[in-house]
Structures are given as structure tokens and as C-alpha cells.
Amino acid sequence: MNFAQFQKLPAYLRWPVLAFVGILVLSIVQFFTDQQLLTSTTTIQTALKWAMPILIAGLGGLFAERCGVVHIGLEGMMILGTWCGAWGALQFGSPWWGLVSGIVGGALGGLLHAIATVAFSVDHIVSGVAINILAPGTARYLSERVFTQMDGGSISQSPRVESLGDFTWPILAKGPDLLGKVERLDWFLISDLFGVLRGLLFQMTYLTAIGLALVPISAFLLNKTKFGLRLRIAGEKPLAGESLGINIYRQKFLGVIISGGLAGLAGSFIVLELAGLYRQNQTTGRGFIALAALIFGNWKARGVLTGAVLFGYPFGLSLRDLEGTATRSLLLVIAIALLAVVVWALSEKNKADAILAGAVAAGSLLFFFGTETAPKWLPGTMPYVLVLLVLVFASQRLRMPAAVGLPYRKGGS
Amino acid sequence: MKSPLFRRLLLAFAAPVAAFVFAFVLSSIVLILSGYNPIDAYGEMITNALKLESMIDMLNETTPLYISGVAAAIGFRMNLFNIGVEGQYQLAAFAAAVIGAKVVLPDGLHMLFVMGVAMVVGGLYSGLAGLLKVTRGVNEVISTIMLNSVATLGIIAGLFKIFLEKKSGGAVGGGTTPLAETAWIPDLNGFVELFTREITKGRKLTGMLVVAVIVGVLYHLFINRSRLGFDVRATGMNPLAAKVGGVPSKQMVLLAMVLSGVVAGLVGMPDLLSRTHAYDQGFTKLRGFAGIAVALLGRNHPGGMVGAALLFAFLNTSSGILQITGTASSEIVTIMQGIILLAAVVAYQMVGQVKQREEVKLASEATVGATA
Secondary structure (H helix, E strand, O other), rough: HHHHHHHHHHHHHHHHHHHHHHHHHHHHHHHHHHOOOHOOOOEEEEEEOOOOOOOHHHHHHHHHHHHHOOOOOHHHHHHHHHHHHHHHHHHHHOOOHHHHHHHHHHHHHHHHHHHHHHOOOOOOHHHHHHHHHHEEEEEEEHHHHHHHHHOOOOOOEEEOOOOOEEOOOEEEOOOOHHHHHHHHHOOOHHHHHHHHHHHHHHHHHHHHHHHHHHHHHHHHHHHHHHHHHHHHHHHHHHHHHHOOOOHHHHHHHHHHHHHHHOOOHHHHHHHHHOOOEEEEOOOOOHHHHHHHOOOOOOOOOOOHHHHHHHHHHHHHHHHOOOOOOOHHHHHHHHHHHHHHHHHHHHOOOOHHHHHHHHHHHHHHHHHHOOOOOOOOOHHHHHHHHHHHHHHHHHHHHHOOOOOOOOOOHHOOO | OHHHHOOOOHHHHHHHHHHHHHHHHHHHHHHHHHHOOOHHHHHHHHHHHHHHHHHHHHHHHHHHHHHHHHHHHHHHHHOOOOOHHHHHHHHHHHHHHHHHHHHHOOOOHHHHHHHHHHHHHHHHHHHHHHHHHHHOOOOHHHHHHHHHHHHHHHHHHHOOOOEEOOHHHHEEEEEEEOHHHHOOOOOOOOHHOOOOOOOOOOOOOOOOHHHHHHHHHHHHHHHHOHHHHHHHHHHOOHHEEEEEEHOOHHHHHHHHHHHHHHOOOOOOOHHHHHHHHEEEEEOOOOOOHHHHHHHHHOOOOOOHHHHHHHHHHHHHHHHHHHHHHHHOOHHHHHHHHHHHHHHHHHHHHHHHHHHHHHHHHHHHHHHHHHHO
């Protein structure tokens, strides 16, 4: 079966196959580099948690860009979400209120972006940049007013907040722990598969479950409902939508506000589940990585999930991999993936791509053999380099919403 | 009807004035809600700014902000969003500090060499984003953001330890080996003191101010007076028409990106050549993003950006006095900057629409008149 035939398979067949191939590559690398961390329960669990803010913010970006508004301000709205998330949790004494207040904070940022871009036709990137400058300043000002009055708080961080809690699947991941038993047998591939599965079921936080559930919910909303159809027409052919009596302004406002709310949710995820408190500069550019995950995912909910897992994985791994040896073996994974790109480019008779991918693969291999442990800066940089690599090889086959970034005026003037 | 010149001036200044008034009112409301007296706060800021030493601080702050604004503006003029000034200037300053400390050159030449290294590194790094755009179709907004993180979290973080200053006894310093005095840029204190009193409190007006002025003049000549600059503007206004008119769009993208990076390379120079003389951990950050704000506020105009950079520098340098006198929280200035910026872009957009409507009306009147 060749690649074109594979692409025609229904999604529910394609995705498990791709996931399986991914785990297969990881186990092969693991086998040859004598590692266990790449597919261990703890790594998968951490990686999943670290992928969540990227995923949720990426879904936020999805709603904005599908209705035609470029959303470079995701980062700023995530920052508002982090501050409001911590504030809500402290003010009302429950992390669930933190969640709600984080969503509201992000949505207010979304409203601001919508007013600027939709109501006043300000360039979307300009407005986004302005919000990214305004948001950290606002958060710092508010911290100075609010958190410095609290015990353990300061201008740059809040007192500790509680997490929303987690749950472990009985029988499969605890008690008899069937999955764990197989994982510990250390059989090639099979133990790895069970390790990954157990990582998904062991101590999953409720918020992670919500984040994962948002993927099918977003896909359903966008693709199967009247609301989604109207939203998408605002991003594809707004004038055609207008001629059918759809209020394009309303759709765009809704899309951007939902988008801000999701970015705020992603921000409160960082506060409630990853850090346990608000800290200045806590988002560390994840809003931008979310945007890259959105582009990588070709403006589709499932694609955003893949992008988020891909970009979140090195972060999660590096937190578990204190010696840096497992992160080093990721270089081998990257080389293998690039060699796959070479083969695929050759089959498409695309010499330039093949040479470029081959050269980068060779560089990655050289790096792998030249080091014993990964340097400290590598895991933090890897997602950004991955984004660049993916865009270098995939940019030309991605399709963004047709009217994204274009100003819309009623009546087409 | 009023005179056309008056109308033009009114339209040109309506937006910034409206934005400023709006931001002023909104900031006052924020101050009152926080329990501060806005009149006291503004009064303190202005009294402080009128002192000679504060003015020196302000100009020292204006210099890198203006250069950073020009770097961003070169891209904006052709609808290229170089969000990567931040990474470009950090990498350029780091490379210039490392390479500059390794060479021995006569006075003056050494300084120019360091600046040259910074410009080349900045240009190469932004050129990478340009190359990715023209050859692989990678959107420059995403690629420059990613390259920012690669530069600061990856390249600089990875190489920083290798090039730390080695002191006697095997100890290492907190930054790269300091530049020799031959690479320091002379200060302008002597020149300023010709007109005013003696500058006290150890304040030194950076010589990079002269470079910033040169950059501004060259930017004006390039954009408004050169053929290449015309091509850049044409591509920015209507890429298709420019292409049909024979402007090679790919070369234009590459050129604008590289030039933007070359100027970005200079952003770190006021710090490197006249203050720290080395790249250390506390090397000033975030000037690249502030430059984007300056370019947006100054409408990419060489003169407008001077005003924008001065305004932002005024706000930055007055944050300290607010804290010291307790008249307001020093963080209010970042909020003011954000509000001014957002209000300004909205106001510019609205005035632009009014202008466009008038032009359409005038054009239609003219054509009706011609056919009648």
C-alpha cells in the first residue's frame, strides 16, 4: 500500500496506525540506546500534562483562525488566563473558580482583540502584538495590587493554589494494575505500548481529561453544527455568507471570544496543574508554540492535538530525564523521522526536499554520536526547532482558511 | 471649505492626539481606582523629566528603542512582520561581545568593527527567516518567533558558558570577556555641557545617539528617496501590481528582511559599547518587542518614530520616580504603554478610513465633473 492509498483511509484507521508507528520508532530507538524513559508511564504522563496548554491554546487559535482572524495574541491571553486563574482560585477558595475566572480573563482579552480587528478593522497582527505587550504589564500591575497583599505572594508570583485533582483507572492502572504488569515485563514494543497506555490512564488530572475532550468537541462544533458552518464561512468567504443572511460580525466576535476563553483556560492549566502558583513570564512563549501547532495541524482540531503532543513531548521528557541521556536519544528519533521524509520526497521526485532533509538528518546524527548526554538547553529549544523543521517541509501543503487575516466590511467595501 | 493643508495636518495629528487623550483618561481612571491621585503622579513624572540627568536617562533609553523601531519598520513597510528583532539583537550583541573581545584594533576602528559584527550577525539571522519565506513558503511571523527562542534559549544559552570571562585563579566572571577600551564609544557629555550645566550623578549620554540619528536619516533616504525604497513600498502596498511592474518580489522580501536584521543588530550596541562592555546574564531584554510598539505608534515614519521612542522612554524612566515618591505604582507605566499603543492603532485605522472615504468622494466628484 502506498502513501496516497493510506491517506484515503478513514481517520479512525489512520490515526492509530500513525500512533503505532510513532511508538514503534520510539521502542526501536529505546532498544538500541538502552533507554526506558522514552515510553515509560511517568514520561507519557508528564508529556501529556505539558502538551495540554499547547493543545488548549491551539484549539483557541483554531476558533479564531477558522472565522478569519489571525491570533498572534494567544500568548497575551494565556498570560491573562494565568493571572486570573490564580486570582480566582485564591479569591473564591476553589481551583474550579480559578478555572472559570481564567476563562473569563482570556475571553476579555479575546473581546478586546475582536473589537480592534473586527469592529475597527485594525490589522490582526498589529492588534495581537499590542495585546501581547499590554497583557504582561496588566498582569504585573494587578499582581502588585493584589498578590503583594497576600501571604507568600509578591509582585512576580502568587501564593500557592490547589490543583483540581486527578484520577487513576482501577484494574487497568491500579489495584491489579494489568497495564503496569505488562510494562514491567520489559518486552520489546509490547511493554512500550502498555507503558504509553498506562501513562494516559494513570493519575490523569481532570483538567487534562477536559482538555482532551475539547478536541472532539471542537471538531464536532466546527464541522457538524450550524454554528460551526457559519463560523467557517466567515473565515472562507465572508461575502458569500453575508449574502445568505449570516451576521459575519457576530460570528467573528463569537469565534475570537471563544478563542480567548480557551487561551485563558490554557493559562489557568499552567497555574493549576503545572506550577501550582502564578509566576511572571510563566507562559514562556507557549502561545506561539500553540500557534505553530495550529499551523502544523493544518487548521484542524485533530491536527492541533498531534502538534501539541509532538511539541510537548520533549518538554515532558526533559523533566523526567535528569541525566539528559533520553533526550539525547530523541536526536536519533528526529534523524529517523527525517530519513522517512527523504524516502518520501524521493518517491515524490522532490530532490531539493530530499537533500535538505538528508542534510539535517546527518547533522542530527552527528550531534547524537558526538555527545554522551544532551546539553541542558536542548529540550527547551527542541520544540522551536521542530516547529521550524515541520514548517520547512510541510508549509507548501498546508491550507489556511481562505479569508484569514483579511479585513471584512459589511457590503464588501 | 477649510484649506487643504489645515485638513491634512488635522488628519495627521488627529489620531495620535486622540489616542493620547484616550490613554490619558483611561490611565487616570486606573490610577483613581487603585487609590492614587493621577494629578500628583503625572506632576511628579513631568517635574522629574525636566531635570537634566533624567533627560540624559531618557535619551539613553530612546536610542535603542528608536533603532529597534526602525528595524521593525523596514519590514512593516512591505508588510513583512519581523517579530524577530528581539532574537536578532540578542544574538548580534552576544556575537559582537565575544568576537570583539578577541581582536586587537586601534581606537575607533575597534568600535566600528564591533558594530559591523553585530550588523552582519543580525542580518544573517533575519536573512534566515527571509530565506525560509522565499524558498519554502514559511510565514515569517512564526519563523521569526521560533528563531527568537532558538537564539536566546538555544544558541546563546549553549555558548554562554564557553565564552565566560576567565579570571585569574580559574574563576569565571558573570559575563563574556569585557571589550577593550578601544571599542568603547565616547560619551556626548562634553557636547551637551557646552549648552547646559555640568552633568552630575555619573550620567553619560551614549555616543550611540549619533548612530541612531544616522540610522534614522539613512532610513528616510532609503525609503522615501531611493529607487529600491520605492520598490519596497510598492511591494508593501500592492504586491501584485509591483510584480507586474517588474519588481522581483522574492529578492525584495529577502532584502527587507536582511536590512531589518542589520539595523536590529545595532539595538544592543548602546548597552554593549557604552554601559556593560560585555554580554552578561542581565543584558537588557525585550527591546525588540518595544521596537515593534515604537514602529506601530510612529507609523513607520522616521520622524514619527522619534516621538514614539521618546514617549516610551519617558514612561520607562519615570517608573522609578513614581516608586520612590510613592505617588503611584511603577507598573502603571507598562499599562499606559499598552493602552497608548492599542488606542493609537485603532485611531490610525479610523482616520485612515475617513481619509479613504474622502479620497473616494473627491475622485468620484472629479470624474463626474469630467464627464458632465
